[in-house]
Amino acid sequence: MKKFAVRSTSLLLAAGLGLAAAASWSAESLQDVMKRRNLSQQDLLAASKTYVPTGKRDDFIAFSSGGQSGQIIVYGIPSMRILKYIGVFTPEPWQGYGFDEESKAVLKQGRIDGKDITWGDTHHPAISETQGKYDGQYLFINDKANPRLAVLDLRDFETKQIVVNPIFKSEHGGAFVTPNTEYVIEAAQYASPLENKKFFPLEEFNEKYRGGVTYWKFDRKEGRIVEKESFSLELPPYSQDLSDAGKGPSDGWSFTNSFCSERYVGGIEKGRPPYEAGCSAKDTDYLHVINWKKAAELVKAGKAKKINGHDVLMMETAIKEGILFLIPEPKSPHGVDVTPDGKMLVVAGKLDTHVSVYSFEKIMAAIKAGKFESKDPYGIPVLSMKDTLHTQVQLGLGPLHTQYDSKPCIAYTSLYVDSQVAKWNYCEGKVLDKISVHYNIGHLMTMEGDSVDPKGRYLVALNKLSIDRFNPVGPLHPQNHQLIDISNDKMQLLYDMPLPLGEPHYVVAISADKLKPGVRYKVGTNSRTDKPHPGRVVAGEERTVKKGNKVEVFGSLIRSHITPETIEAEVGDEITINLTNLERAQDETHGFTVSTYNVHASVEPGKTVQLKFKADKEGVYPYYCTEFCSALHLEMQGYLLVKPKGWKPSKTTTLAKGSYTEADYKATVKKVADTQVIIDSVVAYITSVNYKDFPDVVAMVEDAFDQLGKTKGLKEKHEAFAAKKDWENANLWAEQIWQYQVKTADLGLRAKTYLEQNGAKKVK
Ligand code: RUQ
Numbered sequence: 071m072k073k074f075a076v077r078s079t080s081l082l083l084a085a086g087l088g089l090a091a092a093a094s095w096s097a098e099s100l101q102d103v104m105k106r107r108n109l110s111q112q113d114l115l116a117a118s119k120t121y122v123p124t125g126k127r128d129d130f131i132a133f134s135s136g137g138q139s140g141q142i143i144v145y146g147i148p149s150m151r152i153l154k155y156i157g158v159f160t161p162e163p164w165q166g167y168g169f170d171e172e173s174k175a176v177l178k179q180g181r182i183d184g185k186d187i188t189w190g191d192t193h194h195p196a197i198s199e200t201q202g203k204y205d206g207q208y209l210f211i212n213d214k215a216n217p218r219l220a221v222l223d224l225r226d227f228e229t230k231q232i233v234v235n236p237i238f239k240s241e242h243g244g245a246f247v248t249p250n251t252e253y254v255i256e257a258a259q260y261a262s263p264l265e266n267k268k269f270f271p272l273e274e275f276n277e278k279y280r281g282g283v284t285y286w287k288f289d290r291k292e293g294r295i296v297e298k299e300s301f302s303l304e305l306p307p308y309s310q311d312l313s314d315a316g317k318g319p320s321d322g323w324s325f326t327n328s329f330c331s332e333r334y335v336g337g338i339e340k341g342r343p344p345y346e347a348g349c350s351a352k353d354t355d356y357l358h359v360i361n362w363k364k365a366a367e368l369v370k371a372g373k374a375k376k377i378n379g380h381d382v383l384m385m386e387t388a389i390k391e392g393i394l395f396l397i398p399e400p401k402s403p404h405g406v407d408v409t410p411d412g413k414m415l416v417v418a419g420k421l422d423t424h425v426s427v428y429s430f431e432k433i434m435a436a437i438k439a440g441k442f443e444s445k446d447p448y449g450i451p452v453l454s455m456k457d458t459l460h461t462q463v464q465l466g467l468g469p470l471h472t473q474y475d476s477k478p479c480i481a482y483t484s485l486y487v488d489s490q491v492a493k494w495n496y497c498e499g500k501v502l503d504k505i506s507v508h509y510n511i512g513h514l515m516t517m518e519g520d521s522v523d524p525k526g527r528y529l530v531a532l533n534k535l536s537i538d539r540f541n542p543v544g545p546l547h548p549q550n551h552q553l554i555d556i557s558n559d560k561m562q563l564l565y566d567m568p569l570p571l572g573e574p575h576y577v578v579a580i581s582a583d584k585l586k587p588g589v590r591y592k593v594g595t596n597s598r599t600d601k602p603h604p605g606r607v608v609a610g611e612e613r614t615v616k617k618g619n620k621v622e623v624f625g626s627l628i629r630s631h632i633t634p635e636t637i638e639a640e641v642g643d644e645i646t647i648n649l650t651n652l653e654r655a656q657d658e659t660h661g662f663t664v665s666t667y668n669v670h671a672s673v674e675p676g677k678t679v680q681l682k683f684k685a686d687k688e689g690v691y692p693y694y695c696t697e698f699c700s701a702l703h704l705e706m707q708g709y710l711l712v713k714p715k716g717w718k719p720s721k722t723t724t725l726a727k728g729s730y731t732e733a734d735y736k737a738t739v740k741k742v743a744d745t746q747v748i749i750d751s752v753v754a755y756i757t758s759v760n761y762k763d764f765p766d767v768v769a770m771v772e773d774a775f776d777q778l779g780k781t782k783g784l785k786e787k788h789e790a791f792a793a794k795k796d797w798e799n800a801n802l803w804a805e806q807i808w809q810y811q812v813k814t815a816d817l818g819l820r821a822k823t824y825l826e827q828n829g830a831k832k833v834k
Pocket residue numbers: 193194242312404470512513575576
């Protein structure tokens with residue numbers, strides 16, 4: 071312990087005075103490295119396009135679905151460095167998601183029929199939009215298996231809300247936002263009876279089973295979905311698939327395609343041909359064309375029917391009011407993607423080699439003229455392909471999804487069977503370039519490529535199989551996200567990134583400068599509700615309240631201690647621990663757990679969390695901070711003492727004593743004086759420059775002075791004990807001053823480095 075203390079003083083000294091060891095340079099040349107690592111010119115070119123030097127940042131931030139993990143993966147482009155996993159539908163221990171009361175309340179919103187669902191099949195993330203452009207405020211994502219939708223706030227990258235679809239049993243075509251995020255669209259997948267807990271045999275599939283689209287009303291100011299103002303449109307049992315919202319001229323309309331419009335119900339065990347045969351028998355399926363603005367008005371006017379307490383606009387009404395149409399689309403389509411100008415929609419048929427480009431203008435003209443080729447079995451008017459198509463282009467085998475470039479008319483489509491990306495011109499209907507990917511690409515994504523303002527530059531291919539790309543890790547392979555440079559005529563493959571957290575279906579990427587996440591909360595915030603937390607405390611107000619069998623702690627965390635340091639309870643007590651992180655400095659997160667009680671919290675600066683559990687077993691349970699927050703992180707500890715009922719201390723128990731001498735005390739006092747010299751020099755530097763122009767530094771300086779402020783009165787205290795020759799108390803109280811000094815110096819040095827690196831100017 072003492073050795074360590076001495077070493078850290080000298081370390082601080084070295085840093086404070088700017089005495090860093092001289093860097094030694096390698097003599098190896100670029101040619102040497104190429105030879106040694108067997109790299110080509112092409113490799114180097116690719117590397118130079120994706121490498122982000124240390125200390126530099128990425129231009130784009132990608133939000134990837136985490137597939138079956140129920141989470142979201144955040145990474146930077148072009149470096150492909152993973153920045154964060156965000157717990158959404160499933161517990162995420164690092165963030166305490168599902169282990170503290172605040173996040174449990176969010177996960178609880180995702181319960182279905184009173185049961186926890188602790189996994190999710192996340193598919194499509196969507197960033198909120200303003201006038202069709204990504205605005206960087208919110209993120210949405212759907213769970214296909216258990217029809218749910220989540221809302222994340224991009225101010226802190228936390229999940230704030232989960233809503234359960236009231237009428238579907240699965241969903242796929244979500245989350246897609248309307249151009250001003252008025253609604254978040256979510257389409258059903260596998261048809262089922264809309265009324266909950268109602269059974270109908272498969273023989274009644276055509277009559278009793280239904281699909282649909284839900285329009286979740288989003289309140290941007292509150293940052294939450296308003297369930298009461300949300301509604302659905304009843305649709306035929308056609309396995310609605312992906313959706314997209316119109317924009318520009320097509321704003322107010324939405325498009326949802328479908329497969330298995332054959333309404334085939336399988337039954338191989340009864341000798342019937344299987345689903346895959348019956349669901350792809352016809353040459354075409356149906357694209358649903360819906361006027362959602364008008365639908366919302368009809369619902370407001372009371373034309374909806376309540377199903378499971380939710381407003382559903384029935385097909386009959388939608389047909390009568392002229393807001394629902396169908397258009398044939400090539401066999402088993404997958405993906406309907408509206409062009410950035412909102413004038414066309416691209417549909418790819420998985421089992422066709424073409425993509426079909428429909429013209430919104432032609433669709434509207436046909437509707438206006440009442441030119442329908444037929445009606446479907448439910449009476450929905452069907453527009454003809456001939457009247458609505460702009461063009462069809464043969465791209466290759468298994469076209470799936472389309473994204474757009476910043477250059478007009480340029481689109482990229484994934485070819486699942488060919489394992490390729492095709493670059494093509496949708497205005498002129500020509501193929502421009504193709505590149506192979508590894509292997510079986512699902513979605514693909516260009517920068518802001520589904521907005522009205524795509525940014526071009528990079529494309530990410532989300533490949534389903536990675537086979538020979540990475541070092542083998544057993545039969546279950548990682549997914550492969552491949553980064554492709556699209557800034558030139560020819561596409562260039564730059565990088566393979568393994569993604570080992572479920573099958574990510576879709577990714578969206580936003581210009582990094584549009585995101586402005588905070589680094590701290592207002593002290594005492596419940597981050598899941600954005601409201602002041604009833605369990606919050608300010609420094610000095612920490613307390614433990616015992617009422618009957620309830621023990622409630624109002625505690626705090628700050629380097630390097632937890633207040634309180636002991637919690638006493640009796641077996642059977644209900645324990646509630648509220649903890650506020652009093653730090654203001656950036657990145658000073660503390661974690662908290664109590665041994666064997668399955669609770670954990672991540673408490674970022676300013677946040678208040680609550681942990682609740684029953685002390686159902688007698689014993690001694692250490693609690694500690696789980697983030698390496700400071701040099702004395704390991705000492706950030708305490709004990710939960712769970713006593714047997716009616717336990718009384720025996721008179722002979724006293725705390726163990728240390729054996730400190732006068733020499734120990736004197737050494738500590740000297741250490742304190744030396745450290746003060748460093749602090750003074752750092753303070754002199756900081757106050758000599760315009761540090762007040764840097765909010766991050768101001769926060770660090772405030773924290774530093776907070777720490778130093780705590781030394782008040784301690785000098786008198788240790789001197790009084792020294793006068794009484796109580797070397798233990800004298801030494802330990804002097805040591806405590808040094809603890810505060812270390813944290814002050816640590817913050818001060820960080821502030822100094824920040825100022826030096828960010829061009830602080832002398833003020834005098
Ligand atoms: S869709 S299978 Cu996004 Cu290709 Cu889910």
